[in-house]
Amino acid sequence: MIKNLKRLDLIFKNEQDTEAILEKTLARSNEEIVNDLIDSGLKGRGGAGFPTGLKWRLAADDPADEKYIICNADEGEPGTFKDREILSSVPNKVLAGMAVCARIIGSKQGFIYLRNEYKFLVPGLEIVISEFHELMDRLNLEFRVAIFMGSGAYICGEESALFESMEGKRGEPRNKPPYPTNFGYKGKPTVINNVETLAHTYSIFKYGPDKFRDLGIKDSRGSKVFSVSGDTPIPGIYELEFGMTLQKFVDDFGDGDSKAVQVGGASGFCVPRKKFEKTIIGYQGKLTGVSLPTGGSMMIFNSSRSMYNVLRNYLDFFVEESCGQCTPCRVGTQQLLLGIEAVKRGEKPSGYLDKLLELAETMRLTAKCGLGQSVANSFSSIVENFREEMIY
Amino acid sequence: MSDQVTLKIDGISVSVKRGTTVLDAAKTINIRIPTLCHHEDLCVAGNCRVCVVEQTGTDRLIPACAMPAADGMEIHSNSLKVRNARKQIVELLVSEHRAECTTCYKNGNCELQALSHEYIIGENGYINLIPLKEYTIDYYSPSIIKDDSKCIRCQRCVRTCDELQGVGALTVSHKGSEMKISTFMDKPIYQVVCTNCGQCVNRCPTGALVERHYIDEVWAAIYNEKKFVVVQTAPAVRVALAEALGHEPGEIVTGKMVAALRRLGFDAVLDTDFTADLTIIEEGHELLQRLKRALKDKDPDVKLPMTTSCSPGWVKFLEHIFPEFMENLSTAKSPQQMFGALAKTFYASKIGVEPASMVSVSIMPCTAKKYEANRPEMYASGYQDVDYVLTTRELALMIKQAGIDFNSLADDDYDSIMGESSGAGVIFGATGGVMEAALRTVYEVVTGREVPFDGLNITPVRGVEGVREASILINKTLPEWSFLEGVELKTCVAHGLNNARNVMKAVRDGSASYHFIEIMACPGGCLGGGGQPIPTSSDIRKRRSSAIYQEDSQKVIRKSHENPEIVQIYKEFLIEPLGHTSHKLLHTKYTARERY
Numbered sequence: 007m008i009k010n011l012k013r014l015d016l017i018f019k020n021e022q023d024t025e026a027i028l029e030k031t032l033a034r035s036n037e038e039i040v041n042d043l044i045d046s047g048l049k050g051r052g053g054a055g056f057p058t059g060l061k062w063r064l065a066a067d068d069p070a071d072e073k074y075i076i077c078n079a080d081e082g083e084p085g086t087f088k089d090r091e092i093l094s095s096v097p098n099k100v101l102a103g104m105a106v107c108a109r110i111i112g113s114k115q116g117f118i119y120l121r122n123e124y125k126f127l128v129p130g131l132e133i134v135i136s137e138f139h140e141l142m143d144r145l146n147l148e149f150r151v152a153i154f155m156g157s158g159a160y161i162c163g164e165e166s167a168l169f170e171s172m173e174g175k176r177g178e179p180r181n182k183p184p185y186p187t188n189f190g191y192k193g194k195p196t197v198i199n200n201v202e203t204l205a206h207t208y209s210i211f212k213y214g215p216d217k218f219r220d221l222g223i224k225d226s227r228g229s230k231v232f233s234v235s236g237d238t239p240i241p242g243i244y245e246l247e248f249g250m251t252l253q254k255f256v257d258d259f260g261d262g263d264s265k266a267v268q269v270g271g272a273s274g275f276c277v278p279r280k281k282f283e284k285t286i287i288g289y290q291g292k293l294t295g296v297s298l299p300t301g302g303s304m305m306i307f308n309s310s311r312s313m314y315n316v317l318r319n320y321l322d323f324f325v326e327e328s329c330g331q332c333t334p335c336r337v338g339t340q341q342l343l344l345g346i347e348a349v350k351r352g353e354k355p356s357g358y359l360d361k362l363l364e365l366a367e368t369m370r371l372t373a374k375c376g377l378g379q380s381v382a383n384s385f386s387s388i389v390e391n392f393r394e395e396m397i398y
Numbered sequence: 399m400s401d402q403v404t405l406k407i408d409g410i411s412v413s414v415k416r417g418t419t420v421l422d423a424a425k426t427i428n429i430r431i432p433t434l435c436h437h438e439d440l441c442v443a444g445n446c447r448v449c450v451v452e453q454t455g456t457d458r459l460i461p462a463c464a465m466p467a468a469d470g471m472e473i474h475s476n477s478l479k480v481r482n483a484r485k486q487i488v489e490l491l492v493s494e495h496r497a498e499c500t501t502c503y504k505n506g507n508c509e510l511q512a513l514s515h516e517y518i519i520g521e522n523g524y525i526n527l528i529p530l531k532e533y534t535i536d537y538y539s540p541s542i543i544k545d546d547s548k549c550i551r552c553q554r555c556v557r558t559c560d561e562l563q564g565v566g567a568l569t570v571s572h573k574g575s576e577m578k579i580s581t582f583m584d585k586p587i588y589q590v591v592c593t594n595c596g597q598c599v600n601r602c603p604t605g606a607l608v609e610r611h612y613i614d615e616v617w618a619a620i621y622n623e624k625k626f627v628v629v630q631t632a633p634a635v636r637v638a639l640a641e642a643l644g645h646e647p648g649e650i651v652t653g654k655m656v657a658a659l660r661r662l663g664f665d666a667v668l669d670t671d672f673t674a675d676l677t678i679i680e681e682g683h684e685l686l687q688r689l690k691r692a693l694k695d696k697d698p699d700v701k702l703p704m705t706t707s708c709s710p711g712w713v714k715f716l717e718h719i720f721p722e723f724m725e726n727l728s729t730a731k732s733p734q735q736m737f738g739a740l741a742k743t744f745y746a747s748k749i750g751v752e753p754a755s756m757v758s759v760s761i762m763p764c765t766a767k768k769y770e771a772n773r774p775e776m777y778a779s780g781y782q783d784v785d786y787v788l789t790t791r792e793l794a795l796m797i798k799q800a801g802i803d804f805n806s807l808a809d810d811d812y813d814s815i816m817g818e819s820s821g822a823g824v825i826f827g828a829t830g831g832v833m834e835a836a837l838r839t840v841y842e843v844v845t846g847r848e849v850p851f852d853g854l855n856i857t858p859v860r861g862v863e864g865v866r867e868a869s870i871l872i873n874k875t876l877p878e879w880s881f882l883e884g885v886e887l888k889t890c891v892a893h894g895l896n897n898a899r900n901v902m903k904a905v906r907d908g909s910a911s912y913h914f915i916e917i918m919a920c921p922g923g924c925l926g927g928g929g930q931p932i933p934t935s936s937d938i939r940k941r942r943s944s945a946i947y948q949e950d951s952q953k954v955i956r957k958s959h960e961n962p963e964i965v966q967i968y969k970e971f972l973i974e975p976l977g978h979t980s981h982k983l984l985h986t987k988y989t990a991r992e993r994y
């Protein structure tokens with residue numbers, strides 16, 4: 007089943023009923039709430055798509071008595087600004103999600119890890135947080151939230167690098183396992199969720215899991231906030247239902263000459279026109295055909311764009327933003343960038359692209375964190391679909 | 399949950415304790431998975447990725463060094479997918495590396511080189527990144543050369559300096575393609591808090607961190623007819639040298655080493671163990687003097703606990719981090735520097751050689767000794783007391799250069815005087831050894847009796863724990879030392895600077911009180927020194943340690959004050975411990991330094 011393009015107004019609807027919703031939700035047992043989240047099919051909106059209810063349960067099951075909940079608002083992916091929008095218009099929903107999570111896992115302290123460039127949000131957020139703390143007192147919840155300013159490095163959005171940076175160390179991703187739900191901030195069980203994920207939990211508390219499930223398709227439930235940019239007459243932030251084909255998306259947002267869409271930013275996939283019809287926006291799952299995970303960036307390219315330049319920009323970004331600790335990513339990104347440049351200049355034969363494709367695959371298989379692992383997404387999809395543009 | 403997990407590696411079933419990594423599980427069934435960033439002394443890094451293996455059911459490869467073994471895992475350490483990935487990773491490292499093995503000091507003892515050989519890297523087609531980059535070679539330190547063009551960013555050095563040494567002189571700076579190993583403000587190593595201990599050198603898998611070598615200078619001195627070249631050998635060298643010449647760890651080769659040095663052309667082959675005994679006499683009496691001032695004279699200015707001063711890495715660490723404790727450091731020089739000061743004075747006149755034409759060389763397990771020899775305080779003889787310091791590794795290289803078949807050498811004896819030593823001098827090479835040697839002498843000076851330990855083996859101060867405490871009750875003293883009657887002499891032994899830091903913190907905040915503390919900068923003491931053969935591991939250090947204690951137990955003379963040459967030098971030259979000549983030649987001063 008394929009959904010028609012539907013614009014929604016779930017997340018951004020300004021609802022003034024936080025206290026009532028929290029009261030209603032907290033009256034239920036932890037088990038019931040978690041089951042609802044699992045039934046809703048909500049998956050993390052930060053990119054990896056991990057089932058949110060399950061994440062909370064894993065942290066709840068850990069017997070440690072010091073635990074944390076962190077809202078990931080690092081939003082470093084170029085061309086993405088949906089979390090900023092959510093935090094400035096409906097921060098109460100995010101905080102409510104954190105409060106419920108805190109009750110469930112047994113956490114007394116939450117943090118919003120805020121992208122350094124979003125400093126201007128702090129005064130407003132601080133007011134909302136202090137009201138929220140009063141609400142916590144009224145609800146007899148011993149829970150506080152503090153803002154932590156990000157370091158400015160893209161890699162610090164990766165959860166374990168984020169913990170390291172919060173601990174005052176260099177933002178380098180850790181080995182996994184152990185996972186954050188057992189060993190997160192300060193080595194304590196930690197739930198880390200994307201801003202949007204937390205805002206969605208609020209809708210689920212309010213409207214129930216079924217309403218959420220009704221949206222989207224199998225494996226990809228609910229709605230998603232997208233940052234649409236590139237060659238589009240109507241760039242901006244849109245909440246759309248999961249499960250549409252890229253064709254429908256382009257019909258609505260493109261400029262009539264779209265040749266490719268980069269789904270999920272630099273670490274996402276590039277889909278060429280001929281695959282628009284067969285590509286469904288959603289998480290990877292067996293039944294959805296060719297589907298794509300996405301943190302929310304949708305960048306449309308029309309036929310005037312050089313895909314070589316597009317790829318080069320992405321690689322430039324990775325060469326700089328890799329934390330540099332692991333070999334495949336640190337050296338691999340440099341080799342990919344220099345490699346396509348050498349092919350373009352005719353210093354390497356076009357067959358060198360195949361060696362680079364192999365390298366990208368090795369990076370996917372062996373890099374330590376999601377950054378290095380996902381370079382292959384854009385690299386391979388662009389090189390495979392636009393090979394001539396790489397050479398001539 | 400059961401304590402054991404069972405998994406299959408390359409079809410072989412293996413049970414290991416929960417928490418064991420896949421890498422270590424594989425080791426138990428003799429499957430070697432290649433590694434670069436992994437080092438058993440250090441925490442897991444998981445950043446080089448050459449140890450990746452395939453797990454059935456998982457698409458991505460997993461790092462064996464960082465992955466805990468789990469029940470039911472099926473691991474393939476050598477599948478096609480693994481081999482391809484591994485080879486590409488080594489190729490990537492080589493593409494970022496100034497791979498010029500023939501001109502590289504690490505040639506032949508380099509983990510990257512070995513892996514490149516195994517995976518037949520050859521001309522791999524990747525673009526050579528070296529000409530496109532700026533890199534620095536820091537050769538300003540007298541001890542260590544840091545060449546960023548040879549660095550594979552494994553961070554072993556950073557973890558060593560941080561975890562084992564608690565110094566933190568090395569850090570990672572920048573990110574992405576610019577990421578590198580750096581120091582405070584990117585200053586040269588000699589300008590920062592680095593103690594020159596060389597532990598990072600010992601663990602660097604490539605030629606990015608090596609000792610500054612003085613082999614050519616030493617050859618030049620040997621070939622110079624006008625120079626009389628004396629050489630001293632530190633206690634820990636004799637139990638490790640053989641490793642660098644292809645032997646198993648734990649072999650004692652004192653006699654062959656002496657023979658080799660003579661063959662190399664040194665004019666006199668002498669022993670640092672002799673001045674180790676001398677250090678015990680001087681330092682032991684200094685301790686007694688401090689105890690007397692504190693307990694008898696009630697002098698409020700006397701500083702206790704007294705700490706040993708023979709490890710130059712430790713001394714520099716204290717100067718940087720705990721300068722308020724500088725007066726607690728024994729003023730006694732290290733055995734190397736006592737030797738140097740005596741060589742160009744006492745020894746020179748004894749054999750009738752002009753000190754100006756004497757070249758004094760020492761063979762040390764240590765890189766910090768190179769720095770120590772260059773300290774401005776170390777010109778007591780009127781000349782630089784020790785001219786060149788070679789590591790155990792450099793000596794091994796000289797032996798190879800000279801074409802000497804080390805195995806077939808017949809044992810030879812040290813020259814005299816300054817060649818004789820007691821077992822107490824020998825154990826200086828192991829953590830706890832200085833303490834044990836000092837107690838053997840001090841206890842006897844005070845009571846007239848031997849230390850009350852079976853066979854003089856003061857086992858409570860021996861061992862591998864990072865910090866060890868022991869106390870010894872003093873009773874039935876000789877009349878002169880009656881103020882020590884009933885005193886429980888409290889001692890502490892620590893090795894590795896991180897442990898040293900913890901001990902000094904405890905002393906500072908009053909949570910620990912001792913009379914005497916022995917500290918060695920390197921894990922295991924000098925036998926684990928930064929100049930010792932590479933690789934190092936706890937097992938290797940244990941074997942070197944047993945060899946040292948074996949050498950001690952076989953010595954006829956076990957106590958420093960019974961070394962006849964020690965008796966002789968006091969009679970002829972020094973007159974008495976802490977006397978005028980001693981102060982001039984054998985004691986030193988310290989300098990407070992910055993904290994970064």
Ligand SMILES: Cc1cc2nc3c(=O)[nH]c(=O)nc-3n(C[C@H](O)[C@H](O)[C@H](O)COP(=O)(O)O)c2cc1C
Pocket residue numbers: 049050051052053054055056078079080081082083160161162163164165166198199200201203204375376377
């Ligand atoms: C390089 C990199 C950058 C990331 N940046 C962000 C980010 O800015 N915001 C975010 O929510 N998640 C980011 N993530 C994903 C997080 O690691 C983590 O999966 C996410 O915060 C979990 O929240 P969710 O389950 O709600 O999606 C990033 C991951 C990687 C590998």
Ligand code: SF4
Pocket residue numbers: 161178179327328329330331332333335336373374375376377378379
């Ligand atoms: S994949 Fe890249 S960003 Fe991630 S740990 Fe490795 S070098 Fe760092």
Ligand code: SF4
Pocket residue numbers: 495496497498499500502503504505506508509510511548604605606
């Ligand atoms: S560090 Fe190793 S691989 Fe590199 S040049 Fe030296 S010997 Fe060769």
Ligand code: SF4
Pocket residue numbers: 542558559563565566567568591592593594595596597598599
């Ligand atoms: S020599 Fe010792 S103190 Fe200096 S950087 Fe290396 S490990 Fe650190």
Ligand code: SF4
Pocket residue numbers: 548549550551552553554555556579601602603604606607
């Ligand atoms: S200097 Fe040596 S130990 Fe340190 S990161 Fe480089 S290669 Fe590794």
Ligand code: FES
Pocket residue numbers: 432433434435436443444445446447448449450461462463464
């Ligand atoms: S040895 Fe395992 S990642 Fe380096």
